[in-house]
Amino acid sequence: MARIAVVGATGLVGEKFLRVLEERNFPVDEIFLFSTGKRKREVYFKGEKHPVLPPLEIPEVDIALFSAGETVARELAPLFREKGAVVVDNSSAFRLEPDVPLVVPEINPEDVKLHKGIIANPNCSTIIMLLPLYPLHLRWKIKRIITSTYQSVSGAGRDELEKLERGEEYRDEIIPWIGEEFEDGYTKEENKMLYETRKIMHEPGIMVEATCVRVPVPYVHSLSVTVEFEKRPNPEEASEILKKAPGVRVEERKLREIKDRDEVFVWRIRYSRVFENGLSMWVAGDNLRKGAATNAVQIAELLT
Ligand SMILES: NC(=O)c1ccc[n+]([C@@H]2O[C@H](COP(=O)([O-])OP(=O)(O)OC[C@H]3O[C@@H](n4cnc5c(N)ncnc54)[C@H](OP(=O)(O)O)[C@@H]3O)[C@@H](O)[C@H]2O)c1
Known part of the structure; x- marks a missing residue:
């Protein structure tokens, strides 16, 4: 005890x-x-x-x-x-x-x-992104990640969530800034996704290009993720790997169904059109729970 x-x-x-x-x-x-x-x-x-x-x-x-x-x-x-x-x-x-x-x-x-x-x-978006990416990294080894996040307002704390609920702020807007902006044009949240990914995965060479965006939904962060691997991946095998991965579900869900769930949900797993050894996917998880x-x-x- x-x-x-x-x-x-x-x-x-x-x-x-x-x-x-x-x-x-x-x-x-x-x-x-x-x-x-x-x-x-x-x-x-x-x-x-x-x-x-x-x-x-x-x-x-x-x-x-x-x-x-x-x-x-x-x-x-x-x-x-x-x-x-x-x-x-x-x-x-x-x-x-x-x-x-x-x-x-x-x-x-x-x-x-x-x-x-x-x-x-x-960081919440980093946890949600890495839960499905790590098992794929073990199979094909990640080189680079490009992600845009769609982060809910609860990620900014109760005062901000109450502003959304009262209709004072956030409504009808998407805001491509989370945290302070640095000289190179990236934000603190975007840097967290890069440096925390490297530290958690013990992979100092991985590059993460993140664009972190606040959207007017109360709960659950979603991410569009494109990954380049060293070896040639395939979407069917990725899906099979993720079905067995702890804490991950390969299922399409509404945000309200993901709220209060501990698992991270992944769907739309497909070949990247840009990277020969790449996959793209959609990832979503409850920022207050697993995040x-x-x-x-x-x-x-x-x-x-
Ligand atoms: N929200 C997310 O999705 C999320 C995800 C990952 C990490 N985090 C991090 O977790 C932390 C909290 O986030 P949150 O969303 O829960 O924020 P929040 O809803 O604003 O809650 C902040 C909490 O801290 C308390 N607090 C503030 N100043 C204090 C002080 N001087 N002494 C003692 N308690 C104090 C507040 O008390 P009162 O209620 O009395 O004001 C409240 O309980 C932040 O560092 C945030 O970055 C948040």
């Missing part, structure tokens, strides 16, 4: 942490929940009300699940670590630090063992 803390327990990802811990019957001995305390003072976990407090006193826990953004992570993760916790952080604060494992349990579970008190959960909470709880399971 483990003592667990959730920092950001009232946020979109934080709430999913609680549901995923319940559903997977994670062995929780005691749970400590933190947020700013402004939005909600109590939340339900396993049918009981639990207080949500500002993190003024840091408890001794085994695992601290963080989903409160980069600034909070930088400030509080070291304090939880000092008190003996292993922190699993959803923000981008530590993802590219050399002594912080960046883990997708279906791809690089062994990296968890290298932690020094902090493990990073990767965030489920992946982090799977990491926590590897620790227990």
Whole structure:
């Protein structure tokens, strides 16, 4: 049994942490929940009300699940670590630090063992993209990936989701900017997809050209993906490989059917017209589940 803390327990990802811990019957001995305390003072976990407090006193826990953004992570993760916790952080604060494992349990579970008190959960679009690409990489070896993302508004947090729901922003628009833009014209989100892919797959030579786009849907990220391999792939075999891949479904689904599912869905697998050794496909997954909470709880399971 483990003592667990959730920092950001009232946020979109934080709430999913609680549901995923319940559903997977994670062995929780005691749970400590933190947020700013402004939005909600109590939340339900396993049918009981639990207080949500500002993190003024840091408890001794085994695992601290963080989903409160980069600034909070930088400030509080070291304090939880000092008190003996292993922190699993959803923000981008530590993802590219050399002594912080960046883990997708279906791809690089062994990296968890290298932690020094902090493990990073990767970017949501990167997790969703790599879950089906990694088994194909093992078969044909990926050289380059070109992707355009269609990212839901829940990926930007509760305040933004509420703006969409109130009709104030996002409606009738698609926005080809997520995160700050750098001098070369690429954005922070697009860089995450490149550098995190290399780190998770242990393949520093892979190139990822991403265009990350916010679309006016509440939940589920979708991606158009074209991959160039070293060897000649074929769509039928790719489909067979993916049908057996953990966490992947080769099925066409509506977004509302993908919401709250842990699997990543892949369909429209076909030959690329541009790359001789290429495949193109459509990929979709719930950004709050496999893109965030489920992946982090799977990491926590590897620790227990
Ligand atoms: N949304 C996604 O699909 C997704 C996917 C992968 C990773 N992430 C990452 O996960 C993190 C959280 O995302 P989210 O979508 O859940 O955001 P969110 O809905 O805005 O929730 C943020 C949470 O952090 C809490 N918080 C903010 N400042 C705090 C402070 N100073 N001390 C303690 N708690 C504080 C908030 O508390 P209040 O409710 O009291 O304000 C809330 O519980 C971000 O780093 C995000 O990049 C998100």
